Amino acid sequence: MSTQPKITVATAWLDGCSGCHMSFLDLDERLIELVEHVEIVYSPLVDTKELPERVDVGILEGSISSEDDLEKARLFRERCTRLVSLGDCAVTGNVPAMRNHFKLADVFDRAYRENVTLQPQIPTRDVPALLTPVKPVHGEVKVDVFVPGCPPSADAIWAVLSELIAGRTPDPNAVTRFGA
Amino acid sequence: MPLPTPQPNVRVVTLRIDDRDLSAREDETLIEVCRENRIPIPSLCHLDGLSVWGGCRLCMVEIAGQGRLVAACSTRVAEGMEVRTDTERLRHYRRTIVELLFAERNHVCSVCVSNGHCELQTLAQRCGVDHVRLPYRQVPYPVDSSHEMFRLDHNRCILCTRCVRVCDEIEGAHTWDVMNRGSDCRVITDLARPWGESETCTSCGKCVQVCPTGALVKQGTSAGEMVKDQHFLPILARRRHAR
Secondary structure (H helix, E strand, O other), X not given: OOOOOOEEEEEEEOEOOOXXXXXXXXXXXXXXXXXXXXXXXXXXXXXXXXXXXXXEEEEEEOEEEEHHHHHHHHHHHHXXXXXXXXXXXXXXXXXXXXXXXXXXXHHHHHHHHHOOOOOOOOOOOOOOOEEEEEEOHXXXXXXXXXXXXXXXXXXXXXXXXXXXXXXXXXXXXXXXXXXX | OOOOOOOOOOOEEEEEEOOEEEEEEOOOEHHHHHHHOOOOOOOOOOOOOOOOOOOOOXXXXXXXXXXOXXXXXXXXXXXXXXXXXXXXXXXXXXXXXHHHHHHHOOOOHHHOOOOOOOHHHHHHHHOOOOOOOOOOOOOOOOEEOOOOOEEEEHHHOOOOOHHHHHHHHHHOOOOEEEEOOHHHXXXXXXXXXXXXXXXXXXXXXXXXXXXXXOOEEEOOOOOXXXXXXXXXXXXXXXXXXXX
């Protein structure tokens, strides 16, 4: 067992497909090694409801597409010492940002009216309002580490996390690229 | 610009590139000498076998005694020249150029058939582009799928004009050309007619093979499948221009 104090890690899933979190889980048996060094304090993978006041490393997957995403990104920036943009949606906007080429009303029509056979309607309750344009995370808050890839491989995530745990600045470009 | 014709009696000059003493024929360009000596220089518009365009400016190098940067593809060697190909200043400009290309049009790698086989994508990684610092322009460009074998996606086009040059100089059809200016600039077939209606296109596919990105691809290829082969080009170029 390691004698080093654990670092706290929080992750969140903004507008993306969760593929980056799946890739994170692809660390497989390395997850056991990882929990010796990190404590996941907030994530879709655990049941915590509130982001703690102070977190060492915050990891954001997905782009900023809604008021909810924006609020979460700002909260992560405020409370996390180092903020990581994980995956192409967070880094470039990627697929969610492809709706920027259309009017929001047309996007709603396509999703909730044209392709629906029963009760076509635009949801207004319990869903956050969509923003235009969709932006990468660094379009709204300062990001410290960018990890491109769609999704970044488990090896790439491992390489980046290992460097962060060791207190170093990782070089994600050595292990991943746009669209990887 | 026509392809340079090899002269029978050319002098040999000596120059220094990155502290290496090298010799070269005086009619060679810096990028040719660098490639012969395995000195890596990034470029997107330059391709061995095609005329010099000098458009992408990624091959810029520093020459001692000159304040401005010069494009290695369009600069001939000279006696005593001292060249630097990889300085902090050059890395800064190259990275910025790649970022500008990504910001200008829609290059979503994950949904591109050239993903994994794209020169722009590879160059971004090599130049350390892990994100784009500028806001994306988010302007949609049209896609022309009218050709029975190939597809043109202007969103992926970086205006390197390799397609224009290979069609004119190697195939001899001159189907491709360029219209408009600035961000409205587009490669066109015939007089901006759909590619499928082109009367001059021979469907040879050379333009598709030389395209560095997913702008020109074969119909029916899925993401990651569009592997391009450019080995034919120098061979054909030599045969076309043999004296």
